[in-house]
Amino acid sequence: MVIRRYTPDDKELWDDFAERSRCGTFLFKRDYMDYHADRFEDCSLMAFNRRGKLIAMLPAEISGHTVSSHRGLTYGGWITPVRHFDGTTMSEVFAASTSALREIGVKELIYKPLPHIYQTTPAEEDLFCLFRLGAVQTDCVLSSVIELQNPAPMNESTRQSIRLATKAGVIINESEDFSGFWVMLREQLRLRHDATPVHSIQEITCLKKSFPENIKLFTASQDDKLIAGAVLYICKNVVRVQYMASDETGRKVKAMTALVSHLVQKYSGKYTWLDMGGSNEPASGELNSGLLLFKSGLGGRGIAFSTYSINL
Numbered sequence: 001m002v003i004r005r006y007t008p009d010d011k012e013l014w015d016d017f018a019e020r021s022r023c024g025t026f027l028f029k030r031d032y033m034d035y036h037a038d039r040f041e042d043c044s045l046m047a048f049n050r051r052g053k054l055i056a057m058l059p060a061e062i063s064g065h066t067v068s069s070h071r072g073l074t075y076g077g078w079i080t081p082v083r084h085f086d087g088t089t090m091s092e093v094f095a096a097s098t099s100a101l102r103e104i105g106v107k108e109l110i111y112k113p114l115p116h117i118y119q120t121t122p123a124e125e126d127l128f129c130l131f132r133l134g135a136v137q138t139d140c141v142l143s144s145v146i147e148l149q150n151p152a153p154m155n156e157s158t159r160q161s162i163r164l165a166t167k168a169g170v171i172i173n174e175s176e177d178f179s180g181f182w183v184m185l186r187e188q189l190r191l192r193h194d195a196t197p198v199h200s201i202q203e204i205t206c207l208k209k210s211f212p213e214n215i216k217l218f219t220a221s222q223d224d225k226l227i228a229g230a231v232l233y234i235c236k237n238v239v240r241v242q243y244m245a246s247d248e249t250g251r252k253v254k255a256m257t258a259l260v261s262h263l264v265q266k267y268s269g270k271y272t273w274l275d276m277g278g279s280n281e282p283a284s285g286e287l288n289s290g291l292l293l294f295k296s297g298l299g300g301r302g303i304a305f306s307t308y309s310i311n312l
Contacts, residue, residue: 001092003100006044006057014046017054021079024120024236028059028079031210035203036072043067045100047078047093056080056093067101069112074240075305077113078126090125094133102312109310111135115303117145117273118238130308139307141278142287144300148239148268152299158257165258168222172262175219178205181229185245195282197243204231218263220246220255228255230263239267240275260298276300 006014011030018028026032034042043062049055057079059070069076078093101109113126146152154162175181182201189195199207208215213234220228227250231243241263246256264274279292 001096002048003097022121022123023079026214065107067106068110087125094129111308135308135310138309141280141305143278143303144276144295145303146274146299155297158297161254161257165254168253170255175217188245220259237272
C-alpha cells in the first residue's frame with residue numbers, strides 16, 4: 001500500500017472519490033476544504049493499493065509535529081468506498097499511514113471520525129482501528145439531532161412557543177440576505193459568547209456560490225425586520241444547522257423555535273436527520289443547559305462528535 005499527500009493535481013480524482021464514497025457530505029470536496037488554505041497547511045493523505053487504485057482519503061492538516069483531521073471541518077476521518085473495503089483493509093490503511101507519518105517526523109495524529117448520521121452506509125471500521133491502536137479520546141461535542149422520518153414529539157412548552165411566534169406575526173422564509181444575517185450573527189455571538197463566526201461574510205458567500213444547493217439561509221422576520229436566522233449545510237442525508245442566531249426581539253417572540261419547526265416540516269420525508277449542532281460552550285466544553293433544553297424540546301436527541309489522539 002502506498003500513502004502520499006494530496007496535491008492540487010489530484011483535485012478531480014479526490015472530488016470524484018469523495019462523491020462516490022460512504023461519506024455523504026460536500027465538506028470533503030476540495031472547493032470547500034481549500035477556501036481556507038491560507039489558514040492551514042494541508043496534509044491530506046491518499047491511500048493506494050498495490051494495483052495503484054485509490055482506496056481511501058484522509059482530509060488533514062499539519063502543524064509542527066502534529067497531523068490533525070482538518071480543523072476547518074466539523075468532522076473528518078478516512079473517506080472510504082461503498083464496496084470492497086472492510087476492517088482488514090482499514091487496519092492496513094492505518095498501519096501504512098501512521099508509518100508514513102512517522103517517517104516525516106510526525107509524533108501525533110488527531111483524528112475526528114465521521115458521525116454515523118453522515119454515513120450513507122455503515123462505515124465505522126476506523127473506530128475499531130482506533131481502539132486497537134490505543135487511541136485516547138480527547139474531546140466530545142454533544143450535538144442534538146431530529147430524526148426527520150419519525151420526529152420525536154415536541155414538548156408542550158415548545159408548542160406554546162410556536163403558537164406565540166405565530167400570534168406575533170413571525171414569518172419564515174428562505175433568504176439570500178447573508179450579509180444582513182451575518183451582522184446579527186456577529187453581534188449576538190459577541191454579546192452572548194464573546195465569540196466570532198468561523199466564516200467571514202466573504203467566505204460564506206463564496207462557499208454559497210460554489211455550493212448553491214448545499215448551503216441555504218432561512219430567516220424569521222416580524223414586520224419585515226430580520227429577527228432570527230439559520231444557515232443550513234445540506235448533505236446527502238443530513239440537514240445541519242451550521243449557524244443560528246436570534247436578536248432580543250426574536251427571543252421574546254420565540255422566532256427560532258418557529259424557524260426550526262418550519263425546517264422539520266419542510267425537510268421531513270426528504271432527508272433522514274436534522275442536526276441542530278452542539279451545545280457545548282466553546283471555551284470550557286461544558287454543556288449549555290439552556291441551549292440543550294431548547295433543542296430537546298424540539299425533539300432533539302444526542303449524537304456525539306468525538307476526537308481521538310494517537311501517539312506515533
